[in-house]
Amino acid sequence: MLNGMxxxxxxxxxxxxxSAKQSRRIRVIENILHNKRTVTTLFWGMRYQILPWLGSMRxxxxxxxxxxxxxxxxxxxxxxxxxxxxxxxxxxxxxLQFWQHHQRPQFLKFYLLGDxxxxxxxxxxxxxxxxEYSFQNKNYAPLSFDGDELRAVKLWFHQQNxxxxxxxxxxxxxxxLSTLGExxxxxxxxxxxxxxxxxxxxxxxxEQLELPVIxxxxxxxxxxAGLTGFFVDKTGPMHDLIAPLIQATPLSxxxxxxxxxxxxxxxxxQICRARHLKLSTIREHxxxxxxxxxxxxxxxxxxxxxxxxxxxxxxQGNVDQWQFNATDKSDGQSFFYFRLFQIMRSxxxxxx
Amino acid sequence: MLSxxxxxxxxxxxxxxxxFRPGQLDVVTAVMNGQNTLAVxxxxxxxxxxxxxxxxxxxxxxxxxxxxxxxxxxxxxRLRSNGEKSVTMLSSLQSVSQRQATLAHLSQFRFxxxxxxxxxxxxxxxxxxxxxxxxxxxxxxxxxxxxxPNFRPHYLMLKGLxxxxxxxxxxxxxxxxxxxxxxxxxxxxxxxxxxxxxxxRSVNRENIFMAVKKLRTSEAKNQELLELVTxxxxxxxxxxxxxKQATQIAGWLQEQTGLAVxxxxxxxxxxxxxxxxxxxxxxxxxxxxxxxAFGMGIDKxxxxxVIHYHLCANLENYVQEIGRAGRDGNQSxxxxxxxxxxxxxxxxxxxxxIPSPQVVIDFVSGRVTVDQLGESGELLSFxxxxxxxxxxxxxxxxxRKQQEKEQLNAMLQYIMSEHCRRNLVLAYxxxxxxxxxxxxxxxxxxxxxxxxxxxxxxxxxxxxxxxGQFNWLxxxxxxxxxNS
Ligand SMILES: [Zn+2]
Numbered sequence: 140m141l142n143g144m145x146x147x148x149x150x151x152x153x154x155x156x157x158s159a160k161q162s163r164r165i166r167v168i169e170n171i172l173h174n175k176r177t178v179t180t181l182f183w184g185m186r187y188q189i190l191p192w193l194g195s196m197r198x199x200x201x202x203x204x205x206x207x208x209x210x211x212x213x214x215x216x217x218x219x220x221x222x223x224x225x226x227x228x229x230x231x232x233x234x235l236q237f238w239q240h241h242q243r244p245q246f247l248k249f250y251l252l253g254d255x256x257x258x259x260x261x262x263x264x265x266x267x268x269x270x271e272y273s274f275q276n277k278n279y280a281p282l283s284f285d286g287d288e289l290r291a292v293k294l295w296f297h298q299q300n301x302x303x304x305x306x307x308x309x310x311x312x313x314x315x316l317s318t319l320g321e322x323x324x325x326x327x328x329x330x331x332x333x334x335x336x337x338x339x340x341x342x343x344x345x346e347q348l349e350l351p352v353i354x355x356x357x358x359x360x361x362x363x364a365g366l367t368g369f370f371v372d373k374t375g376p377m378h379d380l381i382a383p384l385i386q387a388t389p390l391s392x393x394x395x396x397x398x399x400x401x402x403x404x405x406x407x408x409q410i411c412r413a414r415h416l417k418l419s420t421i422r423e424h425x426x427x428x429x430x431x432x433x434x435x436x437x438x439x440x441x442x443x444x445x446x447x448x449x450x451x452x453x454x455q456g457n458v459d460q461w462q463f464n465a466t467d468k469s470d471g472q473s474f475f476y477f478r479l480f481q482i483m484r485s486x487x488x489x490x491x
Numbered sequence: 492m493l494s495x496x497x498x499x500x501x502x503x504x505x506x507x508x509x510x511f512r513p514g515q516l517d518v519v520t521a522v523m524n525g526q527n528t529l530a531v532x533x534x535x536x537x538x539x540x541x542x543x544x545x546x547x548x549x550x551x552x553x554x555x556x557x558x559x560x561x562x563x564x565x566x567x568x569r570l571r572s573n574g575e576k577s578v579t580m581l582s583s584l585q586s587v588s589q590r591q592a593t594l595a596h597l598s599q600f601r602f603x604x605x606x607x608x609x610x611x612x613x614x615x616x617x618x619x620x621x622x623x624x625x626x627x628x629x630x631x632x633x634x635x636x637x638x639x640p641n642f643r644p645h646y647l648m649l650k651g652l653x654x655x656x657x658x659x660x661x662x663x664x665x666x667x668x669x670x671x672x673x674x675x676x677x678x679x680x681x682x683x684x685x686x687x688x689x690x691x692r693s694v695n696r697e698n699i700f701m702a703v704k705k706l707r708t709s710e711a712k713n714q715e716l717l718e719l720v721t722x723x724x725x726x727x728x729x730x731x732x733x734x735k736q737a738t739q740i741a742g743w744l745q746e747q748t749g750l751a752v753x754x755x756x757x758x759x760x761x762x763x764x765x766x767x768x769x770x771x772x773x774x775x776x777x778x779x780x781x782x783x784a785f786g787m788g789i790d791k792x793x794x795x796x797v798i799h800y801h802l803c804a805n806l807e808n809y810v811q812e813i814g815r816a817g818r819d820g821n822q823s824x825x826x827x828x829x830x831x832x833x834x835x836x837x838x839x840x841x842x843x844x845i846p847s848p849q850v851v852i853d854f855v856s857g858r859v860t861v862d863q864l865g866e867s868g869e870l871l872s873f874x875x876x877x878x879x880x881x882x883x884x885x886x887x888x889x890x891r892k893q894q895e896k897e898q899l900n901a902m903l904q905y906i907m908s909e910h911c912r913r914n915l916v917l918a919y920x921x922x923x924x925x926x927x928x929x930x931x932x933x934x935x936x937x938x939x940x941x942x943x944x945x946x947x948x949x950x951x952x953x954x955x956x957x958x959g960q961f962n963w964l965x966x967x968x969x970x971x972x973x974n975s
Contacts, residue, residue, distance in 0.1 A: 263762065266970070273972040280568035282765055284580065286589055309971045316963060328963035333970040337769035340762075343753065347958055 150237055151353050153207050154216070156189050159231035161459060162223040163187050169204050172196040176391060178423045181430050182478065185485060186459060190430075191250040193389070195360060242354045244361045249368030251389040251431075258381055259363040260285075263332055264292050265380050266308075270333025272296075273305045282332050295380050304376060311377045315369045319362070322348055326355070327362045389431050397424035422475045429479055433486035441479055450480045458484050492523065493548065502540075505547060512537045514692050519544055521688040522626060522662055529632070529663045529673060531691040533814050538664050539566060542628045546601055551625035554603045554659075556610060556649065558634045560584070561757075561764070563604040569790075570602060581605040581615060598622040607645035616655055624659040629680065632663035633807060636675040644873035650681040666814060667694055667807045670921045694810050694920050698817045700824045700944055701912045701932040703905070712800070712828050716740070717747055719798060719826060722941040724948045725750070725777040727796035730803075730812055732836050734758045734782055740800065741780035751775060751955045756782040783812065792818035795946060799827040804837035805898035806905060806919050822930075822945050829906050834899060841895050846871065848885045855881040910934045 156168055167183040170176075174194030184190045208224060211217040216230035226234060264283045271279050281289060296304075316324040326348055332338040339347065345355035370377045371385055390398060400410045410421050429436040442450070454461045454477070463477050493501070498519060502508050511519075514532050518541045521528045532538055546553040557563045563580050570578045579593050579600045597603065597618050609615055629635065635646045653661060663676055673691075677684050704719075706712040720727065731737040734756040741754035753767045753776050770776040772791055797816045803809040809827070817823030846854070846867045853859040854871045861868035874884050901919055908915050911927035911934040918924060927935050930944070941947040 260762070270970045270972075277574075278572045280565075280572050280765075280769075282762065284564045284567060285584060286579075286593075287586075305971050306973060309967055309973075312967065313964070321963075324963045325961050328966045329961060331966070331970055332766065332769075334972070335773065336966075336970055337773055337775060338766045340753070340759075340766050342763070343766075347956070347961060349958060 149207075149210065150216075150233060151207055152241070152357055153204075154211065154226075154230070154234050154237055156187070156192065157211075157217060157224055157226050157230070157234070158187070159226040159228065159234075161187065162220075162225045165208065165219065165222050165224055168224075169199070169201065172199050172204070176427075178426045178430075178478075181427060182482070185430050185482070188489075190389075191244075191247040193251060194254065195250065197256070241351065242358050242361075244357060246361050246365035246368055249364040249371075250360075251386070252364070252367050252371060253381075253384045253386045255360055255364050255367065257384050258367050259330075259359075260288060261292065261380060261384060262363070262366065262377075263330065263338075264288055265295065267332045268292055268296060269305050269308050270331075270336070274334040276334055279334075291383065292380075295376075299376055299379070308376050311370070311373075311375055315366055318369070319365070322350070323358065323362060326350065326358060327366075330359070390427060394424040394427045397421055398428050401425070401428075419471055422471065426475070426478055426482065429482045433482060436482075438479060438483045442476060442483070446476055447480075450476065454480065454484075458488070495520075498544070501548070502544065506540065506544070508540075514690055515540060518662070518688075518690045521690070522660060523548065525660045527661045527663075527682050527687045529665075529676065529687055529689040529691075531665055531668050531673065531689070533666055533692060533694060533696065538630075538666075539569075541664065542626055542662055543570070543602075545626055549625040551623035552598065552600055552603050553626045553628060554605065554619065554624055555628040555630055556607055557604055557630045558606065558643065559631075560606070562630070563606070567602075567604060575602070578602040579604070581609045583609070594618040607643055607649060610652055611645045611648045616652055619652075620656055624656050627653060627656065627659045627661045629661065629663045629676075632665040632676050633668050633672055635663075635679045636668075636672045644870050647679060647873075647877075650679060653680060653682075666811045667920070669807070669919065672807070693917075693922055694814075695913065695917060695922065695925070696814060696817065698820055698822055699813060700822070700930060700939065701813075701916075702824065702826045702939065703829060703912070703933065704826060705829050705906070707830065709830060712830055713740070713743070715828060716798065716800065717744065719796075720744060720750065720778060721748055722948060723796050723824065724941070724946050725796070726771065726774065726791070726794055727778050727798065728794060728812075728815060729778060729780045729798045729800055731780060731782055732801040732840070736800065737780040737782055741778075744778065744780070745955060749955060750777040752778040752780060754780045783808070791815075793821070794818070794823065795821075796824045796826065799825075801836055802827060802829060802833050802902055802906065804841065804895070804902070806901050806916060807898075809902065809905070810916060810920075824944060824946055827906060834903055837899055837902075841892075841899075845888050845892060848881075848888075851884050851888070852881045855884070908934060909936070 153168075157163060164183055167180050167187070168189065170180040171184045171189055171193050172195055174197055176193070181190070181193075184193065208217070208219065211224075211230065212219055215227060216233050217224050217226050219225075260283055264281065267279075267282050271277070283289060312328075316327065319327070326344050329339040329344040329347065330341070341355050341359055342352055344350075345352050350358065366377075367381055367385070370381060388395065388398075397410055397414065397416075400413060405413065407418065407421050407425070410416075411418055414421070425441075429438070439447075453464060458481050461477075461481065463474060465473070495516060498516065499510060502511060514530070515537055518528055518530045522541070522545045530538070530541060542553055542555065555563075555566070557566070560582055563582065567578055567580050577600045579597075579602070581590065581593060581603065582605070585593065593600075594614060595618075598621075603619075605615070610619075629649065634643060635649070637643075653659070661680065661682060663680070665676070668676065673689065674684065677687055704715055706715055716729070720729075729737075729740070731740070734754075737756055738754040741752045744750065745752040751770075753770065755764060755767050759767070767776065767779070771779055794816045797813045799809070799812070803812065813825035816825060846864065850859060850864070850867075851871065854864065854868070855875060859868075861872050864871065871884065874887075879887075905912055905915055911924075912932040913934075914924040914927065915934075927937075929937055929939075931937070933939055
């Protein structure tokens with residue numbers, strides 16, 4: 140097997156999402172990988188500092204996920220209790236060792252710029268279209284059958300200046316690839332499809348470049364995120380191509396709307412009325428904003444001085460361990476304050 | 492009505508073929524005359540032309556029902572690459588808004604591809620009812636009659652849909668079907684046997700030598716496989732019934748032989764499937780280790796061997812899968828590897844989809860839910876929604892079990908026979924038998940080797956490129972041609 144072997148078991152990147160100091164909720168990790176975005180998941184994802192991995196394995200099957208965990212447990216690398224997982228000291232060593240033998244993600248900060256899988260598909264399809272175009276071939280089977288994808292690339296193609304489009308696209312790719320290591324540049328280009336070039340699958344490319352398959356899967360995503368980040372603030376054909384897929388913030392669509400109204404000075408109650416949504420929903424939206432954009436979030440607007448003092452009195456020490464004391468169960472306001480306070484403290488903690 | 496001459500002229504102009512292949516003209520003429528037609532033509536006989544040509548000469552849209560997403564994608568891609576723009580595919584890949592947009596403009600499309608599951612949706616069948624359907628095509632029509640792991644209950648709803656659409660001319664296409672299956676297809680689609688035109692061509696493919704190797708253990712089987720692929724010239728396909736084994740053996744063979752081998756199955760992501768399929772077409776891959784997901788719609792006529800690592804559940808599937816070899820008419824070979832007990836795999840797969848009588852009773856009375864049963868739950872809820880009671884459902888399961896058993900037995904007879912295998916197949920499909928000779932099969936104690944068949948590997952092509960030679964700058968140059 141090509142995977143990293145430790146004590147006879149296959150250790151995957153999952154081990155890098157676990158901690159020896161912090162017990163982590165199994166389902167939170169799974170939901171993050173799956174992109175199941177409840178506020179609870181996002182909150183704990185933030186606490187575990189694994190938010191960049193949000194939606195990175197949408198096809199993940201629970202059986203596979205659970206099997207990977209059981210393997211770690213069976214090998215004495217992790218312990219599970221009350222649906223939470225904690226690395227043992229052997230597990231902590233295995234985690235350190237893992238990083239010695241496997242690639243580290245380089246472009247984590249770009250992971251939430253949009254759906255990276257879609258970026259990949261779009262750039263590959265555009266590359267194919269341009270390659271065939273450069274050979275003046277019109278008869279070929281497109282890489283994607285998705286109607287939206289075909290339309291998007293077609294539209295992009297029509298809006299570009301054809302006279303030096305191929306040259307520019309190639310130039311832009313070259314510029315980005317030159318910032319990468321040789322192996323990574325090769326790996327990315329091997330995936331491209333075009334005129335009489337079928338391209339390499341991830342497994343085939345990994346084998347050619349002697350990269351373990353589990354690394355290849357990670358590196359693939361990492362490099363496409365890297366490409367996205369590289370072109371996000373440039374101008375030119377590549378930027379135009381991916382721009383429609385770029386999300387200004389990682390917020391969900393509905394949260395985005397709430398956030399815009401909030402920025403325009405609407406109160407929570409006004410937003411509820413304007414959007415015909417429940418108070419609890421709007422509060423969840425605001426919590427999502429606080430989680431993803433803590434730097435911009437006006438915590439003081441909600442946590443007035445007396446509220447803040449009260450919270451400071453009640454909740455100290457490790458944020459993970461705080462137990463919410465329900466004083467009003469009626470409308471969830473104090474839980475909202477509690478959660479905001481947790482997020483604020485976490486932000487201050489990480490900012491240090 | 493157009494004459495044969497006019498049709499041939501159109502064929503030349505529109506499709507660039509000199510003349511019709513055997514069987515094609517008959518079917519095209521019948522379809523253009525509005526006659527329901529059942530075409531049983533071997534793979535490679537040019538089945539898609541049978542609806543593509545009439546589509547351009549008739550008013551309205553052609554609806555093509557297809558069992559596999561990959562098959563539909565392939566046909567859509569090919570139509571598009573021939574410059575056809577008015578083609579769409581109703582599939583699970585579409586988002587709700589995409590689907591709605593397509594349905595709103597349905598009459599604009601000359602070709603509408605859809606799975607039976609999608610067609611069962613009310614908004615889809617209503618949208619189809621509003622447009623003019625010139626031809627209703629059921630591709631891989633044996634699925635209508637099929638049971639076991641491949642059974643798709645929604646095929647049984649096509650009968651109602653054909654009525655709903657005002658009985659458009661219906662064309663059923665399949666590569667293999669016994670007389671019984673042919674009757675069953677017409678029956679299930681509610682078509683009158685008397686008025687249906689049937690165009691049946693022999694399943695016999697004389698250029699494919701048929702052989703079976705019986706092995707004692709799976710190690711011996713792997714060893715035999717290794718020897719075969721070392722001796723035989725490619726390209727070739729090896730079929731497996733498990734994805735996992737397809738992947739494992741692909742890796743092992745590549746390691747052992749240095750040949751370019753890849754796995755292909757539904758568990759591989761779409762982009763990778765595209766790449767592997769095209770590598771194979773471009774002769775960059777020598778061998779594909781596949782599950783039955785690979786092959787339908789593969790347009791490669793120089794496949795020299797098809798090896799089955801596992802037996803098929805029936806001869807229909809087997810004949811169809813080996814039919815992917817030698818479409819160019821040159822010598823090819825089909826080899827089936829068998830270990831005692833291999834038949835337990837299709838048996839188990841069949842059992843999985845058939846719930847026990849008690850489960851059926853519990854389901855009908857609501858004590859068990861769809862979710863608890865998985866795949867067979869969908870099947871049961873389909874029957875219940877059609878108004879069947881537990882007794883009737885169980886009776887149909889008993890009949891199906893019996894039928895599967897008979898089909899598997901025929902497959903085993905093929906494997907165990909010491910006589911002519913080709914004649915056994917011909918007899919199974921109610922065809923006239925023929926004279927066995929040395930180029931026919933390994934029955935009747937016929938000795939054979941890759942050399943005697945002229946299938947010995949000679950070239951050293953298809954070898955995995957040596958590591959460390961890839962250069963991304965060079966690759967960009969070969970991808971993007973600059974004429975300056
Ligand atoms: Zn024979």
